[in-house]
Amino acid sequence: MLQIIFEILHDYYGEQNWWPANDPFEIVVGSILTQNTNWRNVEKSIDALKKADVLFPDQILQLTDDQLQNLIYSSGFYKVKSKRLKSVCRLLVNEFDGSVEKMQSYDLSELRQLLLDTNGIGPETADDILLYAVGKPVFIIDTYTKRIFSRVGIGPSGDQYSDWQEFIMSNISENVDAYGEFHAHIVALAKERCKVKPICVGCPIFAYCSYARRESST
Known part of the structure; x- marks a missing residue:
């Protein structure tokens, strides 16, 4: 059925044609920011990150907590989400040279576990990233x-x-x-x-x- x-x-x-984004990293950011809020609020935060020219893993890591929180304020729970964003950016920089595309060569189960071991990423967020950003077959x-x-x-x-x-x-x-x-x-x-x-x-x-x-x- x-x-x-x-x-x-x-x-x-x-x-x-999901996920609405210009590049894979934007999908990763959106998957964190969309937790417990609606997509319109997420779009405002992503637009703010773009205008500040910091929508890159290494650039986000260079922001102070206050700077990042101000940029993503509209998505709500901005203090928690700023920590989660930095955690996933740290994973990308340390394990994949800051490139979401490099995640594609990893085994699905190994990659999923790396994401689940990252602060603030549960099964749904991990699978958002795997399916829409990385292109792995997971529902x-x-x-x-x-x-x-x-x-x-x-x-x-x-x-x-x-x-x-x-x-x-x-x-x-x-x-x-x-x-x-x-x-x-x-x-x-x-x-x-x-x-x-x-x-x-x-x-x-x-x-x-x-x-x-x-x-x-x-």
């Missing part, structure tokens, strides 16, 4: 994914991040573009239809959703 839903959402929403699990497929009535027996990731990746062919598009479609559906209080009428996957069919019959 997952493959069918993927195809329906792809036809409905079309190509999403991102977020609240939207769990909400949508729990309502559809399918999912893993467990509820851990790894359970959901294995469930999705075992049912969708391993492909970087497909994983990226499917994740983007899930986000679009969750924001447009499958909200906390869902709008089921007109949903493109209504026919496959146990929750929607049950609610429509009451």
Whole structure:
């Protein structure tokens, strides 16, 4: 059923071309700044970093904490995020000569562990970076994914991040573009239809959703 839903959402929403960024490092920065905020706030912070001409790993590391916090203030939790940004920049500089592209030659599991060992990077953020910045075939699990497929009535027996990731990746062919598009479609559906209080009428996957069919019959 997952493959069918993927195809329906792809036809409905079309190509999403995620992640919105000009280069891989901007994706890395965005993946940190987007934690617990909306994308508009992230864009303001990224624009501020660009205007200051410091959207580079080595340049960010040269900023004082106050300087970096002022530049990313609009993304919220700026003190915590400044530490996380510097941690990931330190990883890039120390292990990859400051180049996200050099991460591509590393094994996926090794690279993922390096990211998870970095301050402030959990599974979702690590997979954001791996999929969209580095181009590794890994699926991102977020609240939207769990909400949508729990309502559809399918999912893993467990509820851990790894359970959901294995469930999705075992049912969708391993492909970087497909994983990226499917994740983007899930986000679009969750924001447009499958909200906390869902709008089921007109949903493109209504026919496959146990929750929607049950609610429509009451």
